Structures are given as C-alpha cells and as structure tokens.
Amino acid sequence: MxxxxxxxxxxxxxxxxxxxxxxxxxxxxxNSGLQADLRSSAAVPNQGGVLPTAPAGGVVVGQQSWVCDAAEGFAPVVNAQTGALDPFLAIGTSGNIKLPISPTTVPATCGQSALQSNGLAYITQAVVDTRDTPSTARGVLRTALDPDTGALIGPSSYIATTAGLDGNQPTAAAIGPDGNLYVGFLKNGNIKRIVNPGSGVAQVVQSVGNTPQGHPARAFAFIGNDLFIASVDALSVILNATSPSCTGGCNATAISDGFTGAVHTGLTSDGVNTLYFAVAGDQQIPGSSQIWRYSTTNAHFTFVSQGGVDKNGANASNFSFVAGKTNLLALDAAGNLWIGDDTSNASAVGAGRLWTISAAALATLPAGSTTGGTNxxxxxxxxxxxxxxxxxxxxxxxxxxxxxxxxxxxxxxxxxxxxxxxxxxxxxxxxxxxxxxxxxxxxxxxxxxxxxxxxxxxxxxxxxxxxxxxxxxxxxxxxxxxxxxxxx
The missing domain is CATH 2.40.128.370 (Lipocalin)
Known part of the structure; x- marks a missing residue:
C-alpha cells in the first residue's frame, strides 16, 4: 500500500x-572548500619523468618530494617545466627504488610512507606477488634520504623481517614522538609498534591494540602522543599511544566525523593540533571523495576540497578526486598539502594524478564547526x-x-x-x-x-x-x- x-x-x-x-x-x-591545483599533466612534456601510477604514500624532505608509485617504486618527484611558478610535476625514473628489493621484477603497490627527522624513510609495501617475492623482501622498507637535500643516499633494507608483518599487508605507517614506527594492516585491525626502526633488520615488534571493530587500517598520523587512524569505516584515535603501558589492549575510539561507515583512505597531520583526512566516497556520487580538516584544539571540522582544476586548459571545468583512490595525503614543512589519486583504479600506467593545496590557501579556510561530513x-x-x-x-x-x-x-x-x-x-x-x-x-x-x-x-x-x-x-x-x- x-x-x-x-x-x-x-x-x-x-x-x-x-x-x-x-x-x-x-x-x-x-564554506564550499578549495580548488586543488593539479600538478601532473599529459599535455606537458616530462623531463626525466613519467606520469604517476596509483601514487600512495609520500614524504617531503626540504624541497624534494618522494612518492611511492605503483610503476616506479619509491621515486622522487621532478619538475616537468623549467622557470615556472608551481610547475607541472612528474615521477622521476632515475634515483628511485624499484619495489620489491628482490631477484624478481614483479612490482609492488605501496601504502603510506613515514619520515624521521634524520632522513630515514619507511615505506609500507601492501601488496606483492608472494609467489615470486621472498618474505625478507616484503613488509616495511627503510631507506635513507639526505635530510637537507632530500637526495637518496641509502642503503635500503626491509625491517622487522622476523615478525611476520608482511603477510598482513602493512599499509599504514607513522613515526611516533618516541621514535618508534607504528604500523597498521590491510588484512586486519592490528596496530603494531616497531621499536628502534632505524637500527638493524630484526627489531622488536609490540602489539599496541586494534582499530574500531578490528577493521583494516589505511593510514596513521600522530598529534603529540595521540595516534589517529584512518580505517575502512572510521576515523579514530588511541590517546597516549606511545605510553609504555599501551601494549595490546589500547584500542582506538571512533571520532564522530560525519562519515560513519565510509572508507577513510588518507591521513596526515602537522604534529601539533591539525589533522587532514580523506574519505573514499562513491563513484556514483560526484564530489563525495573529500578531504577534511580536524582541529584537536576545539574538535572542529572544516571541509577542505573535493577536487580541482586542470590549469593547462584541457579540462576547464572543475572535476573531482577519484572515489576510493585518494590515498596520498602529506604535508610538507611549509604547510602545503600534497594529494594523490588515480583515475584508473590502479589498472593503467600513468593514470595517477598529483595535486597540491598551498598553505596560504589552507589558511583562508574557516575555523569550522563541530559538525563533520555530510554522510x-x-x-x-x-x-x-x-x-x-x-x-x-x-x-x-x-x-x-x-x-x-x-x-x-x-x-x-x-x-x-x-x-x-x-x-x-x-x-x-x-x-x-x-x-x-x-x-x-x-x-x-x-x-x-x-x-x-x-x-x-x-x-x-x-x-x-x-x-x-x-x-x-x-x-x-x-x-x-x-x-x-x-x-x-
């Protein structure tokens, strides 16, 4: 009836x-948010670089950005133009690290990357062909970058190789203020602490706790001693996660960000009081893949962006981040926000995109409100x-x-x-x-x-x-x- x-x-x-x-x-x-600046384009000849492929974790050392690229591995970002303000960018084809480091040439897709102040970078390797890649060449890769110039100085090696991390597909990573590396996984909701990650290859690995409902993690970020978590259905936090008493049972508490049940794909922070997170959205809902800002000072949310503009003129109208593929989210030392997505669901080489939002633009956003996303x-x-x-x-x-x-x-x-x-x-x-x-x-x-x-x-x-x-x-x-x- x-x-x-x-x-x-x-x-x-x-x-x-x-x-x-x-x-x-x-x-x-x-407010209606900001337009991200598309920094990669097939219309611009690349000098010593290629278009990105499913860019995931990224770090910025000084003026040098590094991206974990599904085709090129952990690679430097290079300028595709000379003498241009905010030039188009490409993924470097030299000075990079092909993944995995093993006798095989089977490529690996990356998860999040983390950086220590001394230039040591950690890259989570989420998916590899385990038939061809030995377990000693899977999991979390450590390499050395020059902390001043960002140049690769190496050497590179996998860490915590005796802890069995590789089988759970590590994909989230963040350096805590205690100097330890915190890791999350695609296969479960476990949160692990790798003690003294910069020394040796057989580190002690401790259990910290779990994500909400024990669901897989996608990205981590610290603000002070608090570990924030982007998982497949929530934004959450473990307060004082670095405490020595936080072992095994320190489970995350969900934050009511207005995106209950939505996949949270990216996460980064300034380490002080500001967090940026990306939600996956839905392919049938244009603009639903969004980036939001969260202030831990007053628990306010601010909408940041849902896409941008191609400044070469080929796409004059606005277009959106790709649902489910906004995996790369990173802040550089100047406060600029770096974003990466992929238009092909990682099925085509060169279909990825790199974006930036300047610190000056981010500063124009309002303080926000206690209401988060729109569900x-x-x-x-x-x-x-x-x-x-x-x-x-x-x-x-x-x-x-x-x-x-x-x-x-x-x-x-x-x-x-x-x-x-x-x-x-x-x-x-x-x-x-x-x-x-x-x-x-x-x-x-x-x-x-x-x-x-x-x-x-x-x-x-x-x-x-x-x-x-x-x-x-x-x-x-x-x-x-x-x-x-x-x-x-």
Missing part, C-alpha cells in the same frame, strides 16, 4: 521551525525506489533507479496524469549545514534537459528528506520541501 497523502500536510509551526533552523544553519555553514552515502543508499513530494498544483512521484535514471508521474489538481523520465544526481550539499543529519544535493533533470527539482536536503528519518530553502526547478512552488518514501 502506498503512503497516504496526509503525511505531507505540514503545520505552519513546523514550517516556521524548519525555516528558523535553516536560517541558523545558513549563517553557520561550512551523503546514507541518503544515496535510501534513494532507490518510489518517493512522493507534494506541490501547490500537483503531486510529483519519482522512482529512483540504481543506474542514475528516474521515472515519474505528475498528478495535477485537475486530475490529469502525465509521466516523465530523466536522470538524477546526488552530490554533497551546496551549503553544508551545522546539523548532524546526513545531507546532500539532489537534482532531477528530465530527458529534455529541464531541471525539475534541485535542492539541498537533510535526512530527518529513514524515509523523510527535507529540502533546505531556496530550491530551484520547473515544478512550481512546493507546499513543503518534504520528500517521503512510499511503502509497498
């Missing part, structure tokens, strides 16, 4: 309450099937199909019934509200290109969406901004 139409009669009191709430929300909204995915998961919206002159009943199309019936007050069809898109809200509900911007465009309805929405409960004024479209003035899911 379909939902009865009396559910759409909203009292003036409720309308006034919603209007007041939205007025408050608009006054306290997050667009939650609304997306609920949109399948028939819904109803009441308008002044008609009733609009759209059915959302999984392929991004919709069909709709339009019932006028005179009793006439028409049908329409087209496409629907759900993107992050134009103006994120400081309210904990999932939010998104829903647009319905018919087959003739006419926008029937376009508005930001808040999810009030499992089957009710409320539009945030103002809204646009050709369907007429709504008697309410409520969209109710029909029941069968």
């Amino acid at each position: 379909k939902a009865c139409h009396f559910k759409f009669s909203i009292t003036n009191v409720l309308l006034l309450t919603l209007a007041t709430m939205f007025s408050y929300a608009a006054a306290n909204a997050q 667009t995915q939650t609304i997306f998961n609920l949109l399948r099937g028939p819904w109803f919206m009441g308008f002044t002159q008609l009733g609009f009943t759209p059915t959302f199909n999984p392929d991004g199309t919709f069909t709709a019936t339009i019932l006028s007050n005179a009793g006439g019934l028409t049908t329409d069809s087209g496409t629907w898109t759900l993107t992050p809200p134009k103006v994120a509200q400081p309210i904990g509900n999932p939010q998104g911007h829903l647009t319905l465009t018919d087959s003739k290109g006419v926008v029937l309805f376009s508005a930001d929405f808040l999810l009030l409960n499992a089957d009710e969406l409320v539009a945030v004024m103002p809204w646009t479209g050709s369907l007429g003035t709504p008697i309410s901004g409520v969209l109710i899911k029909q029941t069968i």
